[in-house]
Amino acid sequence: MDYRFHxxxxxxxxxxxxxxxxxxAVSIGILVINVNxxxxxxxxxxxxxxxxEYRFGDIYVYDEEKSTIEKSDTVLINWFERIPGVEAAxxxxxxxxxxxxxxxxxxxxxFNVPVLGVDPISDIRTSTIHETVGDGQYVYARNSIVVGxxxxxxxxxxxxxxxxxxxxxxxTVTGDVDIGECQPVRVGDSVKLTITDQWGIDQKKRFVVTxxxxxxxxxxxxxxVIIHIDTLRDMLDRSGESGSIMVRLQESASPxxxxxxxxxxxxxxxxxxxxxxxxxxxAESTLAGFRSGIAMIxxxxxxxxxxxxxxxxxxxxxxxxxxxxxIGIMRAIGARRKDILIIFIMQGMIIGAMGxxxxxxxxxxxxxxxxxxxxxxxxxxxxxxxxxxxxxxxxAFIAFILAMIASIYPSYRATKKQPVEAMRAV
Amino acid sequence: MTKIYGExxxxxxxxxxxxxxxxxxxxxxxxxxxGSGKSTLLNMIGLLDxxxxxxxxxxxxxxxxxxxxxxxxxxxxxxxxxxxxxxLLADLTVLENVLLPSQIQFDSTTNNKAKEILEKVGxxxxxxxxxxxxxxGQAQRAAIARGLVNNPTIVLADEPTGNLDSVTAKNVIxxxxxxxxxxxxxxxxxxHERAQFGDVDRIITIKDGxxxxxxxxxELEVVA
Numbered sequence: 240m241d242y243r244f245h246x247x248x249x250x251x252x253x254x255x256x257x258x259x260x261x262x263x264a265v266s267i268g269i270l271v272i273n274v275n276x277x278x279x280x281x282x283x284x285x286x287x288x289x290x291x292e293y294r295f296g297d298i299y300v301y302d303e304e305k306s307t308i309e310k311s312d313t314v315l316i317n318w319f320e321r322i323p324g325v326e327a328a329x330x331x332x333x334x335x336x337x338x339x340x341x342x343x344x345x346x347x348x349x350f351n352v353p354v355l356g357v358d359p360i361s362d363i364r365t366s367t368i369h370e371t372v373g374d375g376q377y378v379y380a381r382n383s384i385v386v387g388x389x390x391x392x393x394x395x396x397x398x399x400x401x402x403x404x405x406x407x408x409x410x411t412v413t414g415d416v417d418i419g420e421c422q423p424v425r426v427g428d429s430v431k432l433t434i435t436d437q438w439g440i441d442q443k444k445r446f447v448v449t450x451x452x453x454x455x456x457x458x459x460x461x462x463x464v465i466i467h468i469d470t471l472r473d474m475l476d477r478s479g480e481s482g483s484i485m486v487r488l489q490e491s492a493s494p495x496x497x498x499x500x501x502x503x504x505x506x507x508x509x510x511x512x513x514x515x516x517x518x519x520x521x522a523e524s525t526l527a528g529f530r531s532g533i534a535m536i537x538x539x540x541x542x543x544x545x546x547x548x549x550x551x552x553x554x555x556x557x558x559x560x561x562x563x564x565x566i567g568i569m570r571a572i573g574a575r576r577k578d579i580l581i582i583f584i585m586q587g588m589i590i591g592a593m594g595x596x597x598x599x600x601x602x603x604x605x606x607x608x609x610x611x612x613x614x615x616x617x618x619x620x621x622x623x624x625x626x627x628x629x630x631x632x633x634x635a636f637i638a639f640i641l642a643m644i645a646s647i648y649p650s651y652r653a654t655k656k657q658p659v660e661a662m663r664a665v
Numbered sequence: 666m667t668k669i670y671g672e673x674x675x676x677x678x679x680x681x682x683x684x685x686x687x688x689x690x691x692x693x694x695x696x697x698x699x700g701s702g703k704s705t706l707l708n709m710i711g712l713l714d715x716x717x718x719x720x721x722x723x724x725x726x727x728x729x730x731x732x733x734x735x736x737x738x739x740x741x742x743x744x745x746x747x748x749x750x751x752x753l754l755a756d757l758t759v760l761e762n763v764l765l766p767s768q769i770q771f772d773s774t775t776n777n778k779a780k781e782i783l784e785k786v787g788x789x790x791x792x793x794x795x796x797x798x799x800x801x802g803q804a805q806r807a808a809i810a811r812g813l814v815n816n817p818t819i820v821l822a823d824e825p826t827g828n829l830d831s832v833t834a835k836n837v838i839x840x841x842x843x844x845x846x847x848x849x850x851x852x853x854x855x856x857h858e859r860a861q862f863g864d865v866d867r868i869i870t871i872k873d874g875x876x877x878x879x880x881x882x883x884e885l886e887v888v889a
């Protein structure tokens with residue numbers, strides 16, 4: 240082993256306090272970046288995951304000019320499902336309705352809710368929204384309705400502390416009976432929807448609640464109701480029309496494949512005013528701001544790392560000053576300035592390597608903990624925790640390089656010490 | 666050699682036209698009172714400082730034009746140092762301290778020699794002890810071993826017994842004399858404790874920056 244490395248190591252080990260301080264400074268900087276990454280990148284990925292799983296799929300098709308696609312959904316879905324790499328496709332239709340419940344013969348709640356029309360057969364192959372139905376089951380018949388958790392709660396008057404009060408997204412107080420405690424809508428209850436069709440005429444229909452859907456994170460359908468797409472088409476008088484086509488690719492497909500299939504689709508239907516987007520494009524407007532936030536948080540992490548470099552610089556200056564006599568002795572017995580420089584830079588490298596190792600271990604520990612415990616943000620949104628080895632490696636490498644760079648000036652100062660004067664130091 | 670510190674009114678002539686030569690194998694004692702210039706003289710000979718005028722020749726080689734790196738290499742190969750406070754590196758063991766001068770030149774063949782010298786100076790049992798865990802006398806003997814490990818042309822000792830009690834000092838002096846005799850090693854030892862050293866080959870007295878041959882002979886100025 241090079242005597243300079245040996246000496247650098249011994250000098251550091253014998254100054255344990257300084258060594259621990261410097262290593263902690265580096266490792267905490269790395270830990271902050273890793274924790275930020277786990278939380279914020281985890282939220283980001285979770286939002287993309289939920290948007291893809293519940294709303295947009297891997298490819299999302301809609302009409303560029305009108306609110307609905309007039310072309311037969313069967314034609315479009317058959318086209319997609321013939322393409323290698325496509326798992327499934329499903330039509331969807333969205334509208335707005337007034338939902339109301341009656342309890343004990345009295346109108347209990349009435350407010351506007353978004354309505355999603357789905358094809359039960361193809362939807363469960365394309366989306367995982369059916370898996371979010373905790374109570375009951377997914378839409379299976381023309382008169383069944385799946386109610387989002389918030390809507391179920393609001394329809395039962397629970398959003399106002401258990402007393403009968405109007406609530407919901409668009410409250411309209413029509414009841415006047417205080418029925419005491421709130422009773423969220425449950426499976427088996429009935430909900431009446433009023434939807435205005437394309438001709439401006441109100442269409443009313445009573446549905447039986449078959450399931451309650453709970454999807455956290457703001458990307459699900461907690462504040463919506465889900466019904467059969469054909470029922471919605473009938474109520475809107477838009478037979479055969481769809482609002483969008485959601486396409487799911489096979490797990491092995493890459494973002495590049497998604498783009499290829501999207502382009503292929505657009506070439507196949509050039510005159511239908513159809514627009515197709517990959518999930519990245521669909522989520523762009525939602526996530527653009529979030530990405531800036533992640534960048535900002537990472538910047539703060541790197542500033543933290545910069546601060547740790549200053550801490551190393553200070554500790555190294557202290558180490559150099561405390562080793563002045565030793566530097567003088569070494570110079571006297573023949574060590575060159577370069578040797579002294581290398582010894583202290585090696586100390587920086589040791590600090591950097593130990594700090595990067597400890598910080599990465601702590602960061603990985605936190606990541607693993609987040610993954611094992613299915614860590615949630617705000618108690619609801621399950622983080623999508625991934626080991627980003629490139630990011631972990633980059634962070635550790637940058638910390639190591641910073642520690643080494645921070646050691647250059649103290650090392651240079653060490654080489655400037657004259658042996659005679661240095662040896663006089665106590 | 667002349668060495669002047671400071672400028673104008675604060676100018677101090679620490680060495681004033683000092684010139685002498687030392688034969689190979691000689692044990693030379695440089696004596697003088699505190700502040701007489703003897704440590705300055707040793708620093709010049711050891712190339713730790715540069716004279717204002719004059720030059721140092723070792724084995725006939727003029728050292729005045731050497732670069733900083735060349736001086737370091739020269740010090741490492743041709744000179745051995747023993748300081749007043751031993752000046753071992755506390756972070757290393759006794760053996761590692763003795764091996765350090767050869768390791769600086771990436772010479773890894775001196776391990777046995779270092780052990781041999783340490784045995785000669787009576788530190789056979791202390792090889793792997795940390796330098797700050799041995800006594801002052803043992804540290805000084807280890808420093809002598811470190812000064813000898815590279816077979817230097819001259820060993821320069823600056824007040825090697827200045828920090829030791831009389832018994833330990835006597836022991837260290839015996840070790841140096843033994844090494845000089847056994848190895849034919851040239852020693853230049855600076856001290857103000859003349860009596861401790863007994864018989865030596867030669868004595869140079871430094872007084873007010875000037876060098877004189879012998880102990881009490883200001884009239885015999887050295888002009889070799």
